[in-house]
Structure formats: C-alpha cells, structure tokens
Amino acid sequence: MASRTYRTVCVVLDKTKLKETDLILTLLSERGSQIRAVAKGARKPGSKLSARCDLFNCVDVLLARGRTLDVVSQAELLHAPLGVNPDYESISAASVVSDVAQLCCYEEAEDPFVFAITTRCLELLGRVVDQPHRDVLVAAFIFKLLSHVGYRPDYTACVSCSDPSLSYFSSSAGGLLCASCAATVAGAEPVDGSTVQWLRALLSLRFDELLSHEIDLPRSTMLLALAHSWAATHLDARIRSLEFLMGH
Structure with missing residues (x-):
C-alpha cells in the first residue's frame, strides 16, 4: 500500500488565502511537477509555516496526500534566494x-x-x-x-x-x-x-x-x-x- 505521506524539495511559486488562517501553496517540486497543497494555520500570528513557505523560497516539505489537495505536515527552509529583505x-x-x-x-x-x-x-x-x-x-x-x-x-x-x-x-x-x-x-x-x-x-x-x-x-x-x-x-x-x- 502506498504511503500517505511523502517528502520533497520544492520552490514556492504562489500563495492563495483559504478560509481565515490557511493558505493554498503552489509548489514546483525538484522533479519538475506542480503540487498544490494546503498549509493549515499558516496565516496565524507567529506561524513558522508562513515564513518558511514564503514566495520563491526553496523548502523541504513533508506532505500528506489528500483527495483534492495535499496537506503540508512539515516544512524546513533550505534557501531564500532573494534574501531576508528583498527589494x-x-x-x-x-x-x-x-x-x-x-x-x-x-x-x-x-x-x-x-x-x-x-x-x-x-x-x-x-x-x-x-x-x-x-x-x-x-x-x-x-x-x-x-x-x-x-x-x-x-x-x-x-x-x-x-x-x-x-x-x-x-x-x-x-x-x-x-x-x-x-x-x-x-x-x-x-x-x-x-x-x-x-x-x-x-x-x-x-x-x-x-x-x-x-x-x-x-x-x-x-x-x-x-x-x-x-x-x-x-x-x-x-x-x-x-x-x-x-x-x-
């Protein structure tokens, strides 16, 4: 039976607000495929997901497979190509x-x-x-x-x-x-x-x-x-x- 979770390195291409505290992320995986996933609670004050999964960042994510959209379980920032405070x-x-x-x-x-x-x-x-x-x-x-x-x-x-x-x-x-x-x-x-x-x-x-x-x-x-x-x-x-x- 295939695992419900998988890990991949991605770059964050887009973010869309979902409900009051969630985000839908559009990710480009290291294999070149597009992934759309929900980052639950990412818009809550102090959420680590929000900073780590900011636009253009390269992140190592653990995803859980869902019916329509996958769910971000963990995310580790690997690289912020534009730096901390891009112009x-x-x-x-x-x-x-x-x-x-x-x-x-x-x-x-x-x-x-x-x-x-x-x-x-x-x-x-x-x-x-x-x-x-x-x-x-x-x-x-x-x-x-x-x-x-x-x-x-x-x-x-x-x-x-x-x-x-x-x-x-x-x-x-x-x-x-x-x-x-x-x-x-x-x-x-x-x-x-x-x-x-x-x-x-x-x-x-x-x-x-x-x-x-x-x-x-x-x-x-x-x-x-x-x-x-x-x-x-x-x-x-x-x-x-x-x-x-x-x-x-």
Whole structure:
C-alpha cells in the first residue's frame, strides 16, 4: 500500500488565502511537477509555516496526500534566494519567473529542468542589483524555458523565406523575419543587428555568461518586451506580473 505521506524539495511559486488562517501553496517540486497543497494555520500570528513557505523560497516539505489537495505536515527552509529583505525590483522580477514557471509545469508531469532553471534564475536575481541585467535574466529565462517546453524561436534566418538578412521579430510568425516578409506580418517588431545578437545569446549563453556582458537599459527593455510577446503568444496567457514589470 502506498504511503500517505511523502517528502520533497520544492520552490514556492504562489500563495492563495483559504478560509481565515490557511493558505493554498503552489509548489514546483525538484522533479519538475506542480503540487498544490494546503498549509493549515499558516496565516496565524507567529506561524513558522508562513515564513518558511514564503514566495520563491526553496523548502523541504513533508506532505500528506489528500483527495483534492495535499496537506503540508512539515516544512524546513533550505534557501531564500532573494534574501531576508528583498527589494521591490527583485520581487517584481522574481514574480515573473514564478508565474512563467507555473505555466510550464503540471501535476503528475515530471521535468527536472523546470525546477533547475527556475531555482537558478531566482538565485541570480537575488544577487543582481542593476535593472538592465535583471531584465536580461528574466528575458533569458522566458526564452530558455519556453524553448525547452516546445516553443523555440528561429533565429537562424527569416522564418518565411530563409533570407539571412534579419531586421524584424514576430512571435506569431515564430522568430526573425527579413524586411520583405515582415511587411505582410501584422505586429512585426523592427530589430537592429545588436538586438538579433542578443536574442541569440539569450538562448545560447548560460545565465552567468549573460551577466558578464554589458548592456544598457533601452536594449534590455527591448529584449524583455520581445520575451513578453513570445510568452503571451505561445502560452496563450496574460502574464500580469510581466506587464507590471515592464510598466515600471
């Protein structure tokens, strides 16, 4: 007979209030599957569960299987990637990472890569202090994760005619376009050669390598906008945290 309890390492992606003192947690397990569980009494004053299971924290949890939602029996904090008192900008960026990860993980569907890339990005966001590199991290996370789950943009040549001269980006078309083909694609965004190089780098370079390159705010803002377009189009979802981040 299968055990009613199980232990796993998770990152907390979301919290929702339940009744007067409980929380529903959306967790990303180390195996890459999504878990929704009730943390009973987590909203009571002085509750240890509330602090340990705060957003973006990596926790070791003991869960009891339930009919609809599992129940958090124990939780031990392993790592708070944003630190004890994260700033407003870090929280805003981490919220985007959390929301996109939540859209790319599913119950009973294991994919360890989702956990690995999410925790690594959150960890780095806790160290980055300037807005341009924070934007680059978020944009790279979006393009890398969506490429992994099946939505990889084509940056090699024009997606319509294979012309190597690239000057537009279109999420609906699937990547980069030449000027001639872009004229027939609604909403195609003009991009210069440097932006094309950065788009390729977001996929080909590791997070640490991207952070070692200089980038200005207008360029990073453009990359984040293109990542937003890609995510909204292919996940077919409105990502409010990303809209909020771009508005500030």
